[in-house]
Amino acid sequence: MNDTQKMLQAIINGQSTFRQEVLGKIDKLDKKLSERIDRVDEKLSGRIDSLDKKLTGRIDAIGK
DSSP, rough: HHHHHHHHHHHHHOOOOOOHHHHHHHHHHHHHHHHHHHHHHHHHHHHHHHHHHHHHHHHHHHHO
């Protein structure tokens, strides 16, 4: 292999390594965000259910 081919191979290997590192970081971030979104969704669902019960109770009281 001549010097040009060796340099090109080194660049390609570096890009492949960089790509794998970036994809790994993106996967970690995706997992972290998914967990946070799930927690927020659970909290909002609970609050919406609670609000629904309160409003239903008030409407029922007014309707009597």
